[in-house]
Amino acid sequence: MADEQQLFKVTIDNITVEVAPGTTILMAARQIGGDVTPPAMCFYSKLQGSGGKCRTCLVEVSKGSEKDPRPMPKLVASCRTTVMDGMEVKNITSDRVLDARAGVTEFLLLNHPLDCPICDQAGECHLQDLSYEHGKEGTRYEFSRRTFEKENIGPYIQLHMTRCILCYRCTYVADQLTNTRVHGVLDRGDHAEISTYISKAIDNDFSGNMIDVCPVGALTDKTFRFKNRVWFTKPVSAHRDCPTCCGKVTLWNRGDEVLRVTARKDQWGEVESYDGKPGWICNTCRFDKKDLNDWVIEGPAHVSRHSVISANHYEKAIKPQETVPEVMGGRKPKLLMDIHDVSDVNDPDVDLSKINGPATGATFTKK
Amino acid sequence: MARKLLLEKAHVENIRSYEVYRREGGYRSVEKALKTLSPDAVTEEVKKSGLRGRGGAGFPTGMKWSFLAKPEGIPRYLVVNADESEPGTFKDRYLMEFIPHLLIEGMIVSSFALGSNRSFIYIRGEYWWIVDILEQAIQEARNNGWLGKNILGTGFDCDIYVQRGAGAYICGEETALIESLEGKRGNPRIKPPFPAVKGLWDCPTVVNNVETIAAVVPIINEGGEEYAKIGVGKSTGTKLISACGNLNKPGVFEIDMTISVEEFIYSDEYCGGIANGKRLKACIPGGSSVPILPANLLLKTAKGETRYMNYESLSDGGFATGSMMGSGGFIVLDEDQCVVKHTYTLARFYRHESCGQCSPCREGTGWMEKLLLRLEKGQGKMSDIDLLWDIQRKIEGNTICPLGDAAAWPVAAAIRHFRDEFEWHVTNASEAITKNYGLAHYADPLLATA
Numbered sequence: 001m002a003d004e005q006q007l008f009k010v011t012i013d014n015i016t017v018e019v020a021p022g023t024t025i026l027m028a029a030r031q032i033g034g035d036v037t038p039p040a041m042c043f044y045s046k047l048q049g050s051g052g053k054c055r056t057c058l059v060e061v062s063k064g065s066e067k068d069p070r071p072m073p074k075l076v077a078s079c080r081t082t083v084m085d086g087m088e089v090k091n092i093t094s095d096r097v098l099d100a101r102a103g104v105t106e107f108l109l110l111n112h113p114l115d116c117p118i119c120d121q122a123g124e125c126h127l128q129d130l131s132y133e134h135g136k137e138g139t140r141y142e143f144s145r146r147t148f149e150k151e152n153i154g155p156y157i158q159l160h161m162t163r164c165i166l167c168y169r170c171t172y173v174a175d176q177l178t179n180t181r182v183h184g185v186l187d188r189g190d191h192a193e194i195s196t197y198i199s200k201a202i203d204n205d206f207s208g209n210m211i212d213v214c215p216v217g218a219l220t221d222k223t224f225r226f227k228n229r230v231w232f233t234k235p236v237s238a239h240r241d242c243p244t245c246c247g248k249v250t251l252w253n254r255g256d257e258v259l260r261v262t263a264r265k266d267q268w269g270e271v272e273s274y275d276g277k278p279g280w281i282c283n284t285c286r287f288d289k290k291d292l293n294d295w296v297i298e299g300p301a302h303v304s305r306h307s308v309i310s311a312n313h314y315e316k317a318i319k320p321q322e323t324v325p326e327v328m329g330g331r332k333p334k335l336l337m338d339i340h341d342v343s344d345v346n347d348p349d350v351d352l353s354k355i356n357g358p359a360t361g362a363t364f365t366k367k
Numbered sequence: 368m369a370r371k372l373l374l375e376k377a378h379v380e381n382i383r384s385y386e387v388y389r390r391e392g393g394y395r396s397v398e399k400a401l402k403t404l405s406p407d408a409v410t411e412e413v414k415k416s417g418l419r420g421r422g423g424a425g426f427p428t429g430m431k432w433s434f435l436a437k438p439e440g441i442p443r444y445l446v447v448n449a450d451e452s453e454p455g456t457f458k459d460r461y462l463m464e465f466i467p468h469l470l471i472e473g474m475i476v477s478s479f480a481l482g483s484n485r486s487f488i489y490i491r492g493e494y495w496w497i498v499d500i501l502e503q504a505i506q507e508a509r510n511n512g513w514l515g516k517n518i519l520g521t522g523f524d525c526d527i528y529v530q531r532g533a534g535a536y537i538c539g540e541e542t543a544l545i546e547s548l549e550g551k552r553g554n555p556r557i558k559p560p561f562p563a564v565k566g567l568w569d570c571p572t573v574v575n576n577v578e579t580i581a582a583v584v585p586i587i588n589e590g591g592e593e594y595a596k597i598g599v600g601k602s603t604g605t606k607l608i609s610a611c612g613n614l615n616k617p618g619v620f621e622i623d624m625t626i627s628v629e630e631f632i633y634s635d636e637y638c639g640g641i642a643n644g645k646r647l648k649a650c651i652p653g654g655s656s657v658p659i660l661p662a663n664l665l666l667k668t669a670k671g672e673t674r675y676m677n678y679e680s681l682s683d684g685g686f687a688t689g690s691m692m693g694s695g696g697f698i699v700l701d702e703d704q705c706v707v708k709h710t711y712t713l714a715r716f717y718r719h720e721s722c723g724q725c726s727p728c729r730e731g732t733g734w735m736e737k738l739l740l741r742l743e744k745g746q747g748k749m750s751d752i753d754l755l756w757d758i759q760r761k762i763e764g765n766t767i768c769p770l771g772d773a774a775a776w777p778v779a780a781a782i783r784h785f786r787d788e789f790e791w792h793v794t795n796a797s798e799a800i801t802k803n804y805g806l807a808h809y810a811d812p813l814l815a816t817a
Binding site (some may be wrong): 051052053054055056058074075080099100103104106107108111123140141143165166168184185186187189191192255341 | 535537552557645718719720721723724725726727729730731733734736754760761764765766767779
């Protein structure tokens with residue numbers, strides 16, 4: 001076919017993948033998956049214009065393209081850099097990248113309160129994952145951290161600005177999902193804060209999605225706050241016929257009680273897409289339908305195995321690939337001794353099916 | 368006496384008014400460009416002149432203009448960056464305040480070359496009184512047929528608008544400036560796309576410094592090749608330097624980039640030497656964001672050659688032993704100044720001005736400021752100096768816009784060249800509060816880790 005799209009070859013950490021032109025390095029890496037994928041705190045593929053801010057996804061481009069093989073002098077944000085044909089990217093194979101990423105992790109944690117033990121996001125927090133992989137065990141910061149008062153924005157959402165890492169995702173949600181945005185970033189620098197226009201309440205059918213996109217625990221669901229730890233709940237996929245949204249959700253249950261409703265998330269922590277459209281859910285589904293009878297249960301939700309939430313959920317468990325003959329290298333297992341040789345209990349001469357009643361010691365000693 | 372091109376008429380009485388400016392030969396370049404040259408020919412002249420951006424980066428202006436995308440049916444814009452907020456830089460203020468018509472004239476010619484029918488001056492909010500001066504100059508130019516529809520009967524339309532910023536240093540970064548001009552929060556955009564392709568309202572845009580645009584006037588009047596003969600090497604033409612600090616004669620000077628740094632500081636024609644008979648300790652040669660240099664490296668390069676006031680010579684030796692021409696904010700420190708306190712002041716500025724969009728700059732600038740304050744107060748630890756070095760290393764190059772680099776470089780250079788003074792602040796804490804370190808037996812800059 002003449003108009004068949006030319007695919008670009010891009011090599012990330014020595015793994016080559018073919019992607020459509022216009023794909024970003026990060027999305028190409030997600031196609032490969034695994035450790036090759038750079039972490040992303042601010043990029044959200046379903047939100048236009050997001051990304052480029054947190055700098056955790058920095059990668060080194062060691063070869064620009066087939067035509068222009070010069071390397072890029074600076075590390076680039078993989079979420080906002082599109083691939084070129086023949087591009088070679090170094091992510092975890094580059095010391096420079098790992099060093100910069102550790103630096104960014106440290107910067108993000110400087111003013112973060114690290115109150116994970118009392119934070120509702122713990123267990124599904126992107127910053128926790130990032131710190132676990134790239135953080136250091138201690139901090140070199142010896143000054144007081146920036147704090148803010150907790151703020152109620154609307155009846156359902158609480159903003160805890162102290163935890164915020166200013167990824168701007170929630171402002172993009174408000175811009176792109178709702179018709180009027182009433183919150184944004186005030187001030188600048190390290191005193192910048194997400195806030196509503198003079199403590200105005202956020203009142204919109206889709207405002208609850210801000211909670212889903214928040215990578216940390218800055219925006220939390222007031223109907224779920226302090227109810228339970230996510231890893232004690234049981235995620236279940238469910239749907240309902242909703243007039244305003246797609247109605248496809250994950251219910252987080254404890255017994256028969258629905259503790260929380262969220263949109264379904266994919267392995268990158270983003271909202272699942274249905275027919276190319278992101279499955280945002282409305283506030284009615286999220287906050288008001290907290291009864292099992294409201295929902296049609298589909299089955300256990302697929303939770304990525306690396307998540308702490310997957311503990312005790314044996315969904316998609318993988319069998320070990322090695323079988324006994326492989327381990328033995330083709331040899332037959334050799335019995336060390338035959339139990340019949342040493343035990344009287346299983347005396348082969350006595351046919352237990354032939355005796356009356358349960359066998360006793362006398363059954364065997366009787367000769 | 369060095370040749371003056373921009374400030375030649377600055378001292379003519381009442382040059383601010385249109386009549387005097389026109390009588391002194393003003394708007395000749397507009398007549399010449401619009402009537403005898405094509406837009407491409409004007410760009411060609413600018414290319415030939417070798418003019419380099421005067422805002423700090425020193426990118427060749429002609430090249431920048433030729434990168435401008437020119438799709439059919441989409442307007443193009445010229446934006447003049449008058450958001451001059453770098454500590455130590457005040458050359459544009461002088462230019463706009465005293466000869467506003469020079470900027471207007473340069474803008475008309477540049478707009479003609481770029482095909483911009485609506486051009487903007489984005490001026491920092493603190494220059495509120497200059498806004499009136501510019502507005503008046505624009506009105507005078509419009510009344511006399513230099514702006515508006517069908518200028519000089521050539522069919523070229525052009526109008527100039529002045530937009531005031533609200534006092535943010537970050538809006539001097541070209542994409543943040545464009546965002547702010549569009550009425551949004553002044554956050555730098557992520558590049559690419561570059562403004563030459565998608566700038567103001569997603570249209571191709573050129574953002575130039577005030578001095579760059581003003582320099583277009585003598586280039587057109589005298590021809591690009593004539594202009595290129597002034598100066599040396601790739602540093603052509605004249606440059607405005609705003610000198611401040613412990614000098615006998617601080618102020619704005621026009622230099623032709625062939626004079627040495629020593630001559631600039633000590634000759635009576637320029638700064639007239641260090642004030643109060645003190646000795647020179649250090650200098651930031653190009654505005655607060657470029658690396659500071661100790662006296663020995665400022666006057667002579669590491670190879671022992673004389674250092675000149677031009678782009679190449681000032682950056683000789685890279686960041687290990689050199690600095691940058693930057694925006695021409697020449698800040699001089701005498702022997703009584705404390706480098707630690709000075710670095711703290713700069714760090715405080717960058718912390719205050721960081722937009723907060725990307726994490727290394729947002730968090731790192733605040734951290735550096737707190738560490739420097741602690742060192743300055745004599746409460747620091749020896750490890751703080753290495754920590755500062757590590758923080759600046761992790762900010763530099765990892766941010767969206769150059770503000771991160773600008774915040775990191777002064778700290779890096781201060782530690783590189785004045786490490787002994789930082790250490791003295793730790794070891795002699797009580798002395799450091801009351802006394803001054805004075806002139807240092809500077810650590811050998813060549814041995815310092817790069």
